[in-house]
Every structure is written in C-alpha cells, then in structure tokens.
Amino acid sequence: GENVEQHPSTLSVQEGDSAVIKCTYSDSASNYFPWYKQELGKRPQLIIDIRSNVGEKKDQRIAVTLNKTAKHFSLHITETQPEDSAVYFCAASPSGGYQKVTFGIGTKLQVIP
C-alpha cells in the first residue's frame, strides 16, 4: 500500500520568512496530492492540491511542487504570518480523493511574530 513520509515534524519560522514542508510517497499509482491545514481544535481543511500532470501550482502565498519521477512533493508558504501557525498534512491518493487517501504524520508550523 501507499506510504507517505513527511518532514519536518515541527518547524519554527520568523514572521515574513518562508516555510517549506516536504513529502515523499511510495506508490507510483498515486496521482492526486492534497495539502490540509488543521488549526488548533479545528477540523483539517484543504488548502491546495496538485495532480500528477502538473509540476507546480500556486495560490497567493502558497505553492506546491511535484516531482513525480522522484516521488516527492513540497508545500511552500511565503511571507508567513502568525495565522499560518497550524499543523499541515500532506496526502496521496490514486485518481483523486474518491479512493483511499493516505496522509503523512503532519508538520506543526509555528510562526513567531
């Protein structure tokens, strides 16, 4: 089955700096890679996703890159703000989230004002 590894497990950055979270996956059949943000005491929510036919996707301060050959994908947050502090999860799935979705262990991001 699919195995998703995520690192680092914790990350502290100064406000305004960039943050990068990296994930690797094992199943070459995976072609949908979402990222979820979970604020303290709240449910995880999708912030960005990418499919295997795309190498990079941006949404304002957030971007995701995918290297399908190396089986890794990364989340980049620029100009971090205190409200970016949360736990971020990467995930992988074949053919979209309708099928089995495997998550990484999560990265706790702390943005220091």
Add this chain to the structure above:
Amino acid sequence: DGGITQSPKYLFRKEGQNVTLSCEQNLNHDAMYWYRQDPGQGLRLIYYSQIVNDFQKGDIAEGYSVSREKKESFPLTVTSAQKNPTAFYLCASVTRTNTGELFFGEGSRLTVL
C-alpha cells in the same frame, strides 16, 4: 447548512465496552472515511466506503467495525478488541464528481478509562 456531523464530541467509556461513533452527512457525497488522529502519527485510515453496503479496510482496521446502510450515514464501532482506543476520531466524505477534497467533521474524542 450542508456538512458532516459527528457525535458525540466527547465520549468516556470503561475498558471492555463497545462504543459507536456517529457520522452523518447531508452533502450527497458518495464516499465516506474514518480516520484516527494521534499526536505524532498523523491521520491514519481505519475504514472507507465508496458506495452504500460496501466498505474497505484501511491501514488500522483491527478492533473496529463499520456499516454503510444509507448514503448519509457511516457509523464506526470501536470494539473491545481495539487495544488502544483512546484517540481523536475524524469522519470525512467526498463526492465522486468533485476535485477530491475531503470534507471533515469536527471529530469525536474517545477516552477509555
């Protein structure tokens, strides 16, 4: 309002008792999922169901059971066979036709005394 409702939010049970967690959605979503969240272990898939009257084991199905008699409902039973049931449980759903985004409930925290 459309959404996913999990109940109860908090549950305390004695060791050896079976417990059923409720998950109801009015989003007309096809697939539903149960995840377990433990500190430092991310979201681990227990069971998922793509259609009514069918479900598949996830990565940590031992000690759990589910049913999918109605499209809107996907209850999870934590049996006495589950060796370490104290955890935060998240239910999610996704429609076959959307982008693949998982919509999560607010979770149920189970504590076994």
